[in-house]
């Protein structure tokens with residue numbers, strides 16, 4: 001319906017910094033873990049995961065032949081400093097010479113926080129679509145305060161993407177995690193520091209995830225849908241690393257931090273409305289999203305995708321109360337940051353109201 005992507009016209013000046021990671025992709029690629037550890041010179045890796053994935057981590061450890069791995073299965077959401085301290089102590093006690101993060105953003109986030117304290121490299125084996133494994137962005141929570149930053153030391157040296165490992169990711173988590181990945185791409189397409197290469201990756205990723213996610217929901221254990229989604233998640237992670245995020249990520253950060261909402265679901269709900277807000281100021285990005293989704297309108301297309309995937313209908317379903325949105329709107333405009341459309345408090349309050357109700361996104365004059 002939307003036709004082919006044409007080469008960009010009038011290319012604005014840009015800086016492109018690629019991340020020096022080695023990526024091994026493919027169903028069954030977990031079998032290459034021993035080879036990849038050897039290439040990194042890791043003989044005593046510490047495998048990090050959440051308690052839910054402890055059995056998987058132990059199975060991985062048991063199959064490592066000559067290497068002598070240990071397992072730390074206490075990773076949790078938001079990377080609390082106390083957990084980082086315990087994990088660092090375990091790494092020292094085990095004389096670990098590398099970190100293996102097995103799992104989603106929580107396991108990868110723990111490895112990243114440890115890499116700030118110890119001179120250890122990371123091999124990541126992602127099992128969700130969060131994309132953290134491709135970024136040099138880290139986050140830590142200390143007494144309820146979240147601190148984020150960028151540091152090249154936290155970028156995984158090797159990433160092993162095995163779609164077979166994602167087959168156990170429950171369908172609702174797959175949907176919200178996948179839409180979270182699409183959100184990275186939407187904002188990369190209109191980022192102030194975007195460039196033609198990141199736009200290529202972001203458009204491809206949106207297409208791969210938008211086609212793969214409904215397949216995953218129909219048949220969570222089937223590989224083709226899982227392969228498409230993990231491929232999309234890889235490209236989405238690279239997009240997140242290269243381009244600065246804008247209003248959508250700011251709103252989700254403020255909503256999550258102030259109202260303690262779940263990360264991926266919040267992204268999944270807010271995305272169509274943030275897209276509608278920015279649409280008048282980002283025509284090329286909207287054209288890319290329309291092509292990727294094969295729909296006539298970007299924001300409505302993202303909303304329809306969310307409905308197909310059964311994400312919660314609006315912020316109200318997450319327990320948000322409408323009067324709380326006034327303060328969220330205040331916080332979202334309290335500090336300036338680049339966004340294609342200027343930050344207009346009244347229109348952003350309208351955006352939040354629409355996200356609360358969960359209907360088809362309408363224009364926000």
Ligand code: NAD
Nearest residue numbers: 050052078104105106127128130132135137165166168169
């Ligand atoms: P998560 O890592 O917390 O995983 C959610 C749950 O799913 C956990 O219980 C986990 O054990 C389980 N799980 C993961 N993979 C599974 C599988 N294949 N089968 C069965 N269960 C599985 O969630 P997430 O959405 O991957 O990560 C969210 C966190 O990552 C947030 O804290 C977010 O801020 C962070 N994040 C960071 C970056 C970055 O660049 N630094 C990027 C994206 C997200």
